[in-house]
Amino acid sequence: MNLFEQQAKEFIPRHIGPDETDTRKMLKKIGVENLDQLISNTVPPAIRMDHLLNIPPAMSEHEYLKHIKDISLKNKVFANYIGQGYYDSITPSVILRNVFENPGWYTQYTPYQAEISQGRLESLLNYQTMVSDFTGLPIANASLLDEATAAAEAMTMFFNTLNKQDHIERPKFFVDREIFPQTKDVLLTRAVPIGIEIVEGDYKTAVFDSSYFGAMVQYPNNKGSIEDYRDFIQAVHAAGAYVTMATDLLALTLLVSPGELGADVAVGSAQRFGVPLGYGGPHAAFMSTKEDFKRNIPGRIIGISIDAKGNRALRMALQTREQHIKREKATSNICTAQALLANMAAMYAVFHGPDGLKNIAKRVALLTQTVAHAIEERGFELAADNFFDTIVVKVKDVTTVKEKAERQFINLRYIDANHIGISLDETTDIADLYDLINCFENDKDPVAFDIHHDDELHHIPAALTRASSFLTHPVFNTHKSESQMMRYIKKLENKDLSLNTSMISLGSCTMKLNAASEMMPLSWTNWGKIHPFAPTDQTQGYKYIIDELGKYLCEITAFDACSLQPNSGAQGEYAGLLTIKAYHDANGDHNRNVMLIPISAHGTNPASAVMAGMKVVVVKALENGYIDVEDLKAKAAQYSKDLSGIMITYPSTYGVYEETVKEITSFIHQHGGQVYMDGANMNAQVGLTAPGLIGADVCHLNLHKTFAIPHGGGGPGMGPICVKEHLAKFLPGHVEIGTDKAVSAAPYGSASILLISYGYIRMLGNEGVKAATEYAILNANYMRARLDGAYDILYTNNNGQCAHEFIVDLRPFKKSAEVEAEDVAKRLIDYGFHAPTMSFPVPGTIMIEPTESEDKAELDRFCDAMLSIREEIKAIEEGKADKKDNALKNAPHTQFVITADEWKHAYSRQEAAFPLYYVTLNKFWPSVARVNNTHGDRNLICTCEPIESYMESEV
Numbered sequence: 001m002n003l004f005e006q007q008a009k010e011f012i013p014r015h016i017g018p019d020e021t022d023t024r025k026m027l028k029k030i031g032v033e034n035l036d037q038l039i040s041n042t043v044p045p046a047i048r049m050d051h052l053l054n055i056p057p058a059m060s061e062h063e064y065l066k067h068i069k070d071i072s073l074k075n076k077v078f079a080n081y082i083g084q085g086y087y088d089s090i091t092p093s094v095i096l097r098n099v100f101e102n103p104g105w106y107t108q109y110t111p112y113q114a115e116i117s118q119g120r121l122e123s124l125l126n127y128q129t130m131v132s133d134f135t136g137l138p139i140a141n142a143s144l145l146d147e148a149t150a151a152a153e154a155m156t157m158f159f160n161t162l163n164k165q166d167h168i169e170r171p172k173f174f175v176d177r178e179i180f181p182q183t184k185d186v187l188l189t190r191a192v193p194i195g196i197e198i199v200e201g202d203y204k205t206a207v208f209d210s211s212y213f214g215a216m217v218q219y220p221n222n223k224g225s226i227e228d229y230r231d232f233i234q235a236v237h238a239a240g241a242y243v244t245m246a247t248d249l250l251a252l253t254l255l256v257s258p259g260e261l262g263a264d265v266a267v268g269s270a271q272r273f274g275v276p277l278g279y280g281g282p283h284a285a286f287m288s289t290k291e292d293f294k295r296n297i298p299g300r301i302i303g304i305s306i307d308a309k310g311n312r313a314l315r316m317a318l319q320t321r322e323q324h325i326k327r328e329k330a331t332s333n334i335c336t337a338q339a340l341l342a343n344m345a346a347m348y349a350v351f352h353g354p355d356g357l358k359n360i361a362k363r364v365a366l367l368t369q370t371v372a373h374a375i376e377e378r379g380f381e382l383a384a385d386n387f388f389d390t391i392v393v394k395v396k397d398v399t400t401v402k403e404k405a406e407r408q409f410i411n412l413r414y415i416d417a418n419h420i421g422i423s424l425d426e427t428t429d430i431a432d433l434y435d436l437i438n439c440f441e442n443d444k445d446p447v448a449f450d451i452h453h454d455d456e457l458h459h460i461p462a463a464l465t466r467a468s469s470f471l472t473h474p475v476f477n478t479h480k481s482e483s484q485m486m487r488y489i490k491k492l493e494n495k496d497l498s499l500n501t502s503m504i505s506l507g508s509c510t511m512k513l514n515a516a517s518e519m520m521p522l523s524w525t526n527w528g529k530i531h532p533f534a535p536t537d538q539t540q541g542y543k544y545i546i547d548e549l550g551k552y553l554c555e556i557t558a559f560d561a562c563s564l565q566p567n568s569g570a571q572g573e574y575a576g577l578l579t580i581k582a583y584h585d586a587n588g589d590h591n592r593n594v595m596l597i598p599i600s601a602h603g604t605n606p607a608s609a610v611m612a613g614m615k616v617v618v619v620k621a622l623e624n625g626y627i628d629v630e631d632l633k634a635k636a637a638q639y640s641k642d643l644s645g646i647m648i649t650y651p652s653t654y655g656v657y658e659e660t661v662k663e664i665t666s667f668i669h670q671h672g673g674q675v676y677m678d679g680a681n682m683n684a685q686v687g688l689t690a691p692g693l694i695g696a697d698v699c700h701l702n703l704h705k706t707f708a709i710p711h712g713g714g715g716p717g718m719g720p721i722c723v724k725e726h727l728a729k730f731l732p733g734h735v736e737i738g739t740d741k742a743v744s745a746a747p748y749g750s751a752s753i754l755l756i757s758y759g760y761i762r763m764l765g766n767e768g769v770k771a772a773t774e775y776a777i778l779n780a781n782y783m784r785a786r787l788d789g790a791y792d793i794l795y796t797n798n799n800g801q802c803a804h805e806f807i808v809d810l811r812p813f814k815k816s817a818e819v820e821a822e823d824v825a826k827r828l829i830d831y832g833f834h835a836p837t838m839s840f841p842v843p844g845t846i847m848i849e850p851t852e853s854e855d856k857a858e859l860d861r862f863c864d865a866m867l868s869i870r871e872e873i874k875a876i877e878e879g880k881a882d883k884k885d886n887a888l889k890n891a892p893h894t895q896f897v898i899t900a901d902e903w904k905h906a907y908s909r910q911e912a913a914f915p916l917y918y919v920t921l922n923k924f925w926p927s928v929a930r931v932n933n934t935h936g937d938r939n940l941i942c943t944c945e946p947i948e949s950y951m952e953s954e955v
Ligand SMILES: Cc1ncc(COP(=O)(O)O)c(C=O)c1O
Pocket: 334, 335, 336, 508, 509, 568, 569, 570, 571, 602, 604, 605, 649, 653, 678, 680, 681, 702, 717, 719
């Protein structure tokens, strides 16, 4: 070993939990000699990769940080006035340090276990309240992927409301020509497969009839102009159709809200509320709507309910709308959203409050007005009279202005040869105005500015000046000092169980380590302050990461090309299915629209297929969880002529590597179909096998699972797709790179978090990523071995082994002890653990995925908790504990309940709260008792309610 070899590999044991001694003990428990034997017993030989991945060897953390700093310097940070939905912003340091850079905020999962998620649920409720207040519409969701997809979601929501699934009566959707180009692009991508006809035009002259189901305008629009849409909205409504307004939260502090103007839906991005540009993301998009659409609005809605003690408690509301339940009947496939970024934006609003935000908006508007006047004084004409932060200047030729701007390290928006856009933001100061005006100078000396906060805004028309109040709730008017803010953030953080408390063994979700060195570069200016539409000579650092990561992902998947555009796994599914569709179309096979999907698939699979205009045919599973090959063959043969393909998850969602997979994929190919592989379980493949080796044609990768991007409490995520050569030319394009068929607002999706996956691969290297897979399998099989006997383990392979996750059957206990899976999940909270995935893919079970990042001691604590719970169930079965009043049924137990003067249960307080010794060393207290699900759905409240109701229930 040379002097630095050991150091180069130092990250591998930091990422992988078990050490050599642990490994030996764990293998013994499983009953195998060594890791190789375990892997041979688990992964079918026919699909094994026979070589080490061709990616670079490991790099130490120190070396990596130096490397990524060097790459960052290839990006050039210019002052950005490009706008177009992306604005530079100031992340308040208290939010940067305590939320963005804090694993207590970025490592949680989507808040399914409401009792241990009250912190982020509260913050997301603040987000909804903020969006609802600004937009003047009562129902808001807790984030969508980006503004363009939010617009597309609104369009499809209207479409589905006014049309039947098998009969399109109203096919047309009007799009004003002055909406952002990237939004138009995504709308078009989403419209075509489902039969929507986009009609582009001028809202002022558009005429509507009963062939329209909806329309969309932007406020302020693409050129910055503030238009009064009241008459337009009335005309659309008169034709029985609905209106979406894309809008800007900061502008709405000064402008009459979309709701007040009559819009049915408002969408937009909350990026400029303290979230870095990051070359396109991640950012939270918003959507709000009228009451009428509360059961149709896509994405997550946080609602207020009560807990078992009658106290206020938050939860995700109306989940029956979601694709998990509705599958092919779902109207949206949103699963992962942008929770962390929604939380940052909400905290920004909490910190600044209504007055602070108005001050920021006023400052931006005054600076814009000043620069507009100065440019006009120099003989230039503006495209619009009414504006907030954006002006468009008419010029004879952009070239001279562009040269001057570039000399001053300024990016303007060069709309065409004769129009230049300038968008200001909260970072703009007086010195910037001089530089800006200098670009248009015409050899005049710059004027001296004398701008006062009380100056009038001359370019916001009186009829559109906001009179209604917003953010009146105390939460937006209390936390003004840094001490208050820091404590508020901490108070919420303390209510949530994150990876910095204990393992989160969510099957299919891969909650592995999100290492600090992977995360650190995200806070650096040279990554954060890059506009997604900056010229390519300024973005060479990003280009390097995108090219390299794309190459590694192709090598890992054994595919040939990669698109890094999709912002989530489900978005990747959609993009992948569109490539399949485009391929069939290019071959003249326009009829090929049947997608076979196994019954065990995740709900997003059928939902994405329907969005891609496909017909879903379900394939059965066998008793052992394998795809029923006979059923598959029958259906493939039945639909042969129209077969588009199959969507499979591998290893299956039952946690086994089906030996039949190659038979399945080749059979589909024989019938002219394509094979889509859902990459949610890639953590069981990397370095051992690959989608290309099992016969797939396209797959998505959840970078927020296998490749270490944190889940952020429900997002961000990234779902790039990799494809075989023949599909490469059908990958998503983007208007900014001169192509079309975009699925996301930005060409490389949430580009800044690609750094995390890049860092993960570079620091683990070719040996480390393979070892990660092997240890993920080891950890799962060790836990399986420990729990086997006490519990029934479903669906192991012929050697009795599972893949990287396994399913524990809890259904028998319903009969034997009246114990439901939910009781076990909630009881685990008393033991300090987040529940595994519940009732997916099999109702009444839990699916455990420990990942490679957990060490034996943590795995043992979890297993001890499960075994102790089994004993508690046994006590009920044997009549030693009451069927109704027991520690499982009453779980989780709050501190308030445990310390109450009254305790009437047959079990002790200590058994309730400290059932095992280790719990006494690191007790995590849930902040509410079991949350009542039906109450919240029956009485939907999804914005902060008046403060009195908090006070009554604060215990
Ligand atoms: C098997 C499977 N497919 C698809 C998805 C959807 O991925 P995303 O949440 O990133 O949209 C998930 C998410 O958990 C999943 O488990």
